[in-house]
Amino acid sequence: MKFGIVINEGPYTHQASDSALQFVKAALHKGHEIFRVFFYHDGVNNGTSLGVPPQDDRNLTLEWSGLAEKHGLDLVVCVAAAQRRGVLDEDEMGRHGKSANNLAPGFRISGLGQLIEAGIQADRLVTFGD
Amino acid sequence: MENGEGVVKKFCYINRKAPYGTIYALESLEVVLIAAAFDQDISLVFADDGVYQLTKGQDTDGIGMKNFSKTYTALGDYDIKKVYVEKESLEERGLSAEDLQALKYEDEDDDWAEKDSLFVVGREDLVKIIDEQDVVLSF
Numbered sequence: 001m002k003f004g005i006v007i008n009e010g011p012y013t014h015q016a017s018d019s020a021l022q023f024v025k026a027a028l029h030k031g032h033e034i035f036r037v038f039f040y041h042d043g044v045n046n047g048t049s050l051g052v053p054p055q056d057d058r059n060l061t062l063e064w065s066g067l068a069e070k071h072g073l074d075l076v077v078c079v080a081a082a083q084r085r086g087v088l089d090e091d092e093m094g095r096h097g098k099s100a101n102n103l104a105p106g107f108r109i110s111g112l113g114q115l116i117e118a119g120i121q122a123d124r125l126v127t128f129g130d
Numbered sequence: 131m132e133n134g135e136g137v138v139k140k141f142c143y144i145n146r147k148a149p150y151g152t153i154y155a156l157e158s159l160e161v162v163l164i165a166a167a168f169d170q171d172i173s174l175v176f177a178d179d180g181v182y183q184l185t186k187g188q189d190t191d192g193i194g195m196k197n198f199s200k201t202y203t204a205l206g207d208y209d210i211k212k213v214y215v216e217k218e219s220l221e222e223r224g225l226s227a228e229d230l231q232a233l234k235y236e237d238e239d240d241d242w243a244e245k246d247s248l249f250v251v252g253r254e255d256l257v258k259i260i261d262e263q264d265v266v267l268s269f
Binding site: 006008040041080081111112113115116117119120125127 | 137139141153154157160161164165167168170264265267268269
């Protein structure tokens, strides 16, 4: 089956990203396809490379980046939600005259159309959040 | 659309939260406005505290936040014709249809006659409506 994944909550505050990560790993293990993972609302904070969680805890952003590299996952961070919350790639940094960028490896910034397209293309769109 | 051209799915956006306490209502509306460009079959549902999103006379001056309630009245211009409000959620909050903004669209198949796009439906009917959908996004 082809899955689209939506993550609507930030890391650590909420279990959404953890649950989605476990779901994606399990789905891939079973041979399913992940069409896209779309990060919206505070979920965009999963894409910041500047998080430094305690060493004896999981690092969700690193986990997502690693999974993307291993399986070629398409990790999309919503541009509008990311701008509000200070998650920028190099292009966005330049466009808005900011002094830094922080989008983690394996993530890309794009528009909400990517969410709708995931809904159209995937057999199931699964949301993680409240 | 570069992918999935010609595919029309039934998309349902369920709005369950009050308009200003969290950002979900505003960002859900942003999704719906983008979604309208994809020629899909769109329904909106307002239930639980989400019914407050559609109330008349919202005034956000006291909380310093942008009042985006007028945007709902523009949904008809985006060809969104099916907005379902749960009757029980209204009643549980002492609200009725008269407390909500009028949502209209112009029917191109009927000489652009202005028609209601807001429907107050009971919980049991809403279950059926949601059950018919291909994609459900809940905010």
